[in-house]
Amino acid sequence: MAAPLAASAEAALLLLVLSVLAAVALRCGDALSLDLYDESCPEAEAAVTVAVRQAMANDRTVAAGLLRMHFHDCFVRGCDGSVLLDSTANVTAEKDGPPNVSLHAFYVIDNAKRALEALCPGVVSCADILALAARDAVALSGGPWWVVAVGGGTGRLSLANETTALPGPTASFDQLKQAFHGRGLSTKDLVALSGAHTLGFAHCSSFQNRIRVPAFQGAADPSLSPSFAAALRRACPANNTVRAAGSGLDATSAAFDNTYYRMLQAGRGLLSSDEALLTHPKTRAFVALYAASQEAFFRAFAKSMLRMAALNGGDEVRANCRRVNSS
Numbered sequence: 001m002a003a004p005l006a007a008s009a010e011a012a013l014l015l016l017v018l019s020v021l022a023a024v025a026l027r028c029g030d031a032l033s034l035d036l037y038d039e040s041c042p043e044a045e046a047a048v049t050v051a052v053r054q055a056m057a058n059d060r061t062v063a064a065g066l067l068r069m070h071f072h073d074c075f076v077r078g079c080d081g082s083v084l085l086d087s088t089a090n091v092t093a094e095k096d097g098p099p100n101v102s103l104h105a106f107y108v109i110d111n112a113k114r115a116l117e118a119l120c121p122g123v124v125s126c127a128d129i130l131a132l133a134a135r136d137a138v139a140l141s142g143g144p145w146w147v148v149a150v151g152g153g154t155g156r157l158s159l160a161n162e163t164t165a166l167p168g169p170t171a172s173f174d175q176l177k178q179a180f181h182g183r184g185l186s187t188k189d190l191v192a193l194s195g196a197h198t199l200g201f202a203h204c205s206s207f208q209n210r211i212r213v214p215a216f217q218g219a220a221d222p223s224l225s226p227s228f229a230a231a232l233r234r235a236c237p238a239n240n241t242v243r244a245a246g247s248g249l250d251a252t253s254a255a256f257d258n259t260y261y262r263m264l265q266a267g268r269g270l271l272s273s274d275e276a277l278l279t280h281p282k283t284r285a286f287v288a289l290y291a292a293s294q295e296a297f298f299r300a301f302a303k304s305m306l307r308m309a310a311l312n313g314g315d316e317v318r319a320n321c322r323r324v325n326s327s
Ligand code: HEM
Pocket: 061, 063, 064, 065, 067, 068, 071, 102, 103, 104, 167, 168, 169, 170, 171, 176, 193, 194, 196, 197, 199, 200, 201, 202, 203, 204, 205, 206, 249, 271, 273
């Protein structure tokens, strides 16, 4: 197993707790394992970490890209690496479905896969590489480190039209709850995993429904703080033509911390789906807990990531993450 990225005594304790949680989660479950590659590819985790670390040294935004990619993989056909497949002449893949066109950092997975195929060909699946890379992206951004349960293979099917199953930015609390419960994830998982929005960026189109609301004669959603709404309206003018325009999802969007929850409480949550977490007493209480305690957030986030990563995957180990093996 690769050396954990975290160093302090507090982090070591957290790591121990998370290892126990992982073991408990696995006992309830399936074919995933905590040490599958210990003998078959002992350098597997380290190789992924090197690929993520190298990419982040050039571009911090790949961390957010990898984390979101893992979520989008797991919510469509389970965590089977289907999001990594390229479209073919006959099939438009998930990658080219509307919610995924803004995914990025696929090259990091390609780099890790290339390194692993050189070290131990045909052993480590693309789905596992993505789960490990998402974990490393979080840890290298200052967030928790956890033991990833590996052994999830990849699937052979990836269909763009199935990406409509991903919750969208205007989803209500009930829709979010349904999307998570439908995959065996809880309301607590919903709040903890939404904390991923501590990293990264959203394009204007993802929050335009909040800054110019037809029902309010084009004014901003009143649940937004007025100064925050004004800044967003400046970043995204009505006649915006800059495709890259948008906003960080929280004020410290390169650091994995609990700022997201504190901003949410202050009327500075960016997406409607973020704001929706305040509309129900149970989720509001989790938001308050994670806003008050970064440690509680980190523990819950790692646990929920393990639960999400356990969503059923496929059974193949691809040679190239972008293509199924030829049969
Ligand atoms: C709860 C339902 C969720 C909804 C509706 C949602 C929606 C979105 C949207 C609309 C964006 C902005 C995309 C853009 O404009 O380019 C975004 C970004 C992001 N989301 Fe989510 N998301 C959800 C949950 C999650 C989860 C569970 C994770 C990971 C565990 C996640 C990780 C991210 C990350 C890291 C970004 C930033 C991406 C980047 O900067 O490249 N999201 N999300």
